[in-house]
Amino acid sequence: MRILKSNPYLSLFNTFLVDSPLPANINYFYGFGSLLGLVLVIQLVTGIFLAMHYTPNIEYAFNSVEHIMRDVNNGWLIRYAHANGASFFFLCVYIHIARGLYYGSFNKPRVELWSVGVTIFILMMAAAFLGYVLPWGQMSFWAACVITNFFSAIPYLGPDLVEFIWGGFSVDNPTLNRFFSLHFLIPFIIAALACAHLIALHLHGSNNPLGLNSNIDKLPFHPYFTSKDLVGFAIFGIIFSYFIFFQPNLLGHPDNYIEANPLVTPAHIVPEWYFLPFYGILRSIPNKLFGVITMFVAIVVLYILPFLPVSIIRSSYFRPIWTPFIWLFFFNFLLLGWIGSKPAEDPYILIGTLSTIYYFSSLLIIFPLITFIENILFFVSSNNNKRKLTS
Structure with a gap:
């Protein structure tokens, strides 16, 4: 262990994978x-x-x-x-x-x-x-x-x-x-x-799972x-x-x-399973250009999540309003994967369209709104507790 810390090359390995x-x-x-x-x-x-x-x-x-x-x-x-x-x-x-x-x-x-x-x-x-x-x-x-x-x-x-x-x-x-x-x-x-x-x-x-400051317990x-x-x-x-x-x-x-x-087209062209949720989004949009844009935006939108309203409480353990919606988001993502494996016909197109709307609504509207509401409730609860302690 002393070699790991003293050697200039092994010390980097020690910092990241041993004593981290x-x-x-x-x-x-x-x-x-x-x-x-x-x-x-x-x-x-x-x-x-x-x-x-x-x-x-x-x-x-x-x-x-x-x-x-x-x-x-x-x-x-x-x-x-x-x-x-x-x-x-x-x-x-x-x-x-x-x-x-x-x-x-x-x-x-x-x-x-x-x-x-x-x-x-x-x-x-x-x-x-x-x-x-x-x-x-x-x-x-x-x-x-x-x-x-x-x-x-x-x-x-x-x-x-x-x-x-x-x-x-x-x-x-x-x-x-x-x-x-x-x-x-x-x-x-x-x-x-x-x-x-x-x-x-x-x-x-x-x-960490609790989303709390853990500097004193590492x-x-x-x-x-x-x-x-x-x-x-x-x-x-x-x-x-x-x-x-x-x-x-x-x-x-x-x-x-x-x-x-090239002369024989498969009856049903399906990508690998890990592409299916985004393929389902693509197929749910009738316009080709808008469908392609929506598929790419569905991935790129993940970049902006840290810049949306930030919850004071990170973990879902202590967020009763957020928790059911995040699970619904996960279920909706699996549903999009199932839609991507189905033919481009009704009712799969309709279900895919609704799932796509919910996918973007969750990330851009529902989650930020819930975060905003929970932050207000947190401040109200904190102020009430302070008043009880001082009274």
Whole structure:
């Protein structure tokens, strides 16, 4: 331990991962940040090994994936770990964001922490979409066609922008090459931002479930919280291994095991499950341009949450008005995911429209209004208590 503190290089590791003081009452939900770091390492390592055997050419891409699965030693394991790792990455990040919303971790002074986290989330979605195209199966090809065509709705620049993304006049070999290059690059940017996220976390320290000042009740990260993280890693490893070895294709689409054919359109084009809530928002708007804008705004709106009215009491534990609405927001988000997996027809369009309205109303109207009301009630209650004490 003395070496960790005295060595100029190891002291940084000691500051962030050994002696870092954390609130004594944080629970297992705070371990999802560490889980995300673990999954990021898995994705980086497996992605590098897959890139060694993958061929970014429309004539060979599908067969190169099959070659990895059948001929490369343990290639099936690497590919299934990478494919399922993407789903687990998003599962962990959705829980991580939900925990931040529930416990008020997005409030000031943690603006930098929240903003970097939202940026990582956006880059994750970009990397996941690019990676989904690489196997060059039926769903990969048609998802690339549908998603990239959304940019054509941009006035004046739309068609030229789509051709720039494609590298030509259709989704073809230049498109696949560009997507492969970006898919390989973005995870390293995410890794750099994850380090920035960790640094931002240490600027003001971790929040805690009670949302109270915990400066007088803190414990070092090791061994008190590393033991909690190891429990989380063990549970994650068991569930992750089950999917890899027993249900590797459960979270994927069977059409993606058919080689891409531009002449045959799938009956129902569906993105991966982690895109479905935002895909549901897109499909709920009849106007193409407005739908694309709404889908992107649904993600970008997370940036402004710290700048809306800040509650004096952070945690949902002590906010009886806020708590049912935050749970309703979570349920509504799951409902949007369900709508995104359904055909674009009634009654799914109507339900999706109402859910989209509630999604934005919650973030921009309901939550700030509840915060304002709760702050007034807090001041009234505090003043009444002071009068009782002085009388």
